[in-house]
Amino acid sequence: MNNMKVAGVNLKNPVILASGIMGTTGASLSRMAQSGAGGIVTKSIGPRPKKGHKNPSMVKLDFGYLNAMGLPNPSYSEFSEELRIAVEKSDVPVIASIFGGNAEEFVEVAEGLMGESPAAFELNVSCPHAEGYGASIGVDSCLVEAITAAVCHVVDVPVWVKLTPNVTDIVSVGQAAVDAGASAIVAINTVRGMAIDIYSGYPVLGNRFGGLSGDAIRPIAVKCVYDLYAALDVPIIGVGGISKWEDAIEMIMAGASAVEVGSAVYESINVLGDIARGIDTFLEDAGYSSVEEIVGLTHRRI
Amino acid sequence: MNNMKVAGVNLKNPVILASGIMGTTGASLSRMAQSGAGGIVTKSIGPRPKKGHKNPSMVKLDFGYLNAMGLPNPSYSEFSEELRIAVEKSDVPVIASIFGGNAEEFVEVAEGLMGESPAAFELNVSCPHAEGYGASIGVDSCLVEAITAAVCHVVDVPVWVKLTPNVTDIVSVGQAAVDAGASAIVAINTVRGMAIDIYSGYPVLGNRFGGLSGDAIRPIAVKCVYDLYAALDVPIIGVGGISKWEDAIEMIMAGASAVEVGSAVYESINVLGDIARGIDTFLEDAGYSSVEEIVGLTHRRI
Amino acid sequence: MIPIYSKIIEVIEETPSTRTFLFDVEFSDALPGQFAMVWVHGVDEVPMGISYKNGVTVQKVGDATSRMFELSEGDFMGLRGPFGNGFTLPSPNEKILIIAGGVGSAPLAPLAEEAKNIGADVDIFLGSRCRDELLFRDRFNKTGNLLIATDDGSEGKCGFVTDLLLDVDLGEYHRIHVCGPEIMMYRVFRILQDKNIHENAEFSMHRYFKCGIGVCGACCMDKLGLRVCRDGPVFNGKLLEDSEFGQYARGPTGGKYKF
């Protein structure tokens, strides 16, 4: 697979490690890079150390996964060393995912990590289970616009904005981010969800509810990407329920220029490389010359 | 199982047939009643005949179903005969699901069907793939309030309002319906979704996108029901991904006073009766004396 | 199960109004009488009886079927199936009668072949508008005794296929399998019901299908609420007693129209 440039980032292939997956340490990130990812996104990093929610923090269901990690992170000041190692030890671009409670905090974190030269920043305004962060912000176009603009103002690398599907109109939130200078929209973060152990009556997650990922959300993500592609002028990065190359192609045809893969790492640590190779084979077999050729293809099948 | 009264309706058991499933004819509805449902909801009926979308209109995925029927219906004037037959031939309550593009149309349909004595009306402000209807209305609390109030004003049976999960804040929409006089909130309708046939590049549904149902959406529905139960003072009817008695118990513990079952009819036409019997056995084995005892139980497990 | 992208490997002009499409995909476990949903990309998806393990035989009647008639070898359609319940297969040495009208031959030709393989004795009554429109005449000829009726008398008996019934002892047959226009099938049904042997007969019904998988209820028949797509399309005559059969059906809106 040839290198490809998406939203200002030179990816080795279109399959990127999603935020929060094997993303806590420089070593784990570079391990994922070596295992075939085209790019890697760090765990979301915030302004202060955060322990996250009590366990159980992730459960596998038959048709997906539920998680509520609660944005555990050691803060940008301690994470910058991990980011440095990830950047040094990986031959693929490293994208720093960051979060905060407001524009100032986002700026503080971005500036704090800027020195380690991430290839881009991904703004997490979409985590569904961290009060005051993530989706609490991402449901409000004005906040998203202000935060995106503030971060774009202080960093000299592309800014990607990752959206939540738990809104009435994801396109308007995406538009706000683009208006404020986002180079790409990443969609989607997990979908708000909950499971209950009927024998004890307790919710299965320590945080009571969390975010649904995996197979279950792919049709939701595909539709979000489809709508965002139709409306926006920046590349869309598709995330949600991708575990096979077929899933990646589906997302790309819906409009994604590249994809991110999260929960499927459960199935195999090498899943990203496997997907990337599968995409190549599909393109070749079907006579397409590049990924770009099929980005948004479904919009042209009418 | 003893009869139970939920939101003004005397159910035979807490497992109700969801709208749009075997709900087109009086005969199919009464067949479902005989197969063990505790109550049955008709296909959503509107003011004028509607053919619905082109096929494929429903596909089974590995982890759920996608459908875009497009609210096909012969209009209330032709459907009233089917409703009459359903009411006559069923020994369980028949709830008439109705839709319209505005309050006037909802009222027209409700008045048109009132003569056949449905046990309640269920207002469909939540179908995700019918432009100008369903979720197009259900994302707007003001419209939901106005429509609910208008229907409550003209009918003398309970009015249930069925919500879409595709909103930023389902609780505020539910609150609007309750403020306007809804006797129960039904949650959820299908979740907006899409699948693509990567070999042809075409979306798999004739309508291009549709609504996700089945297993995939259960965690989403459980969370909606959990939040609605915590906030509202009317019974919640839980729908979404219920195919086994365990799923029904989960929904009830989240806060549902009764459940509706849709896509699982694919697996067996007798699934509703099977679920109802499973609930009974569970209650007995676990030493609970009634369904009521476990409604919202999870809220008390802290 | 999403439709399988299937390549047309051959198009056979069976009669002036019907064509068979053979695909690079097989429904290897399909039983005679089961159907497939055939997706014409960008147009519609419609039910078609499985006439060959890897093919369907189509009469041009509207949007989807017209578009199909524009497709040729190397083009693609989407296929899913097999769906529904097929005909009851005979035991060896049983004697069966197949009554096919028009494109109703599509699911019946595989039945005739399978019945012959099993070692049953097969009689076929085949009807159509005219000689050219006799579908699968050769396939039927190879599997049993073929009697023909045409509306215009261009071959066989002049008249309806039902007229052929008058000359035989229907009580001889272990089972009678019928597919064709509803009016024709209903005539057969009435004849058999009069003799009280409709329980020995199976009818392959057509109704408007939406989901095609037994969930939506669009195809349900009165008064039992039977789903043609899932409980059928093949029904024993007994189940059709006192039903809407031959009287009316429902279209896309769910509204009724009379036959």
Add this chain to the structure above:
Amino acid sequence: MIPIYSKIIEVIEETPSTRTFLFDVEFSDALPGQFAMVWVHGVDEVPMGISYKNGVTVQKVGDATSRMFELSEGDFMGLRGPFGNGFTLPSPNEKILIIAGGVGSAPLAPLAEEAKNIGADVDIFLGSRCRDELLFRDRFNKTGNLLIATDDGSEGKCGFVTDLLLDVDLGEYHRIHVCGPEIMMYRVFRILQDKNIHENAEFSMHRYFKCGIGVCGACCMDKLGLRVCRDGPVFNGKLLEDSEFGQYARGPTGGKYKF
């Protein structure tokens, strides 16, 4: 897989600080060294080595474990597992050494028993603070030659379990299996590394687990990014060369703390 609601059928006070909880649910296919996630409803879910097919042995150290110590027969916890990779099992007639410190005996007692069943020759070095805290002394006694060390000298050698290593020819053992406090394990590692036989040894590591199923990365060790919950918890000494082992670990925030 959501946690299985499991009834406590017996609570055994193993030592003043450790209790075994036996459940009505079995991890019948668990291998020695694998762990379970144990959910104390309303409190936390924590990793515990599987010390019996249907049990875990717990040292009281904080919130979840304290709450567990309030539970008794008839109470419930949630269990899921078995997770991770266990110890390499010996072949018959191989000679192995088990080095257990404190609650590190939990995963090693089943290994000793399994090894004995297989027909291997088992030596055990068991260490603890004091005589009363020697965990699974009887289980080990039944499976091989047991040597003991206590910090206070109340039984066996006075000192650390590592001191026992000085008196034996470690090259004799086909494999050495270690579990206990990290400082203790690291001392063993250094001794073996000095003799260049650390490749014959396996260490069962502890790190802070969040997901417990190999996705989140919380438990990863430098420099290879190995997941203790999925690639481990049992690691060959070779993999731990030039790692964070014995130096530092990460807590709930992902921030480092030193040993």
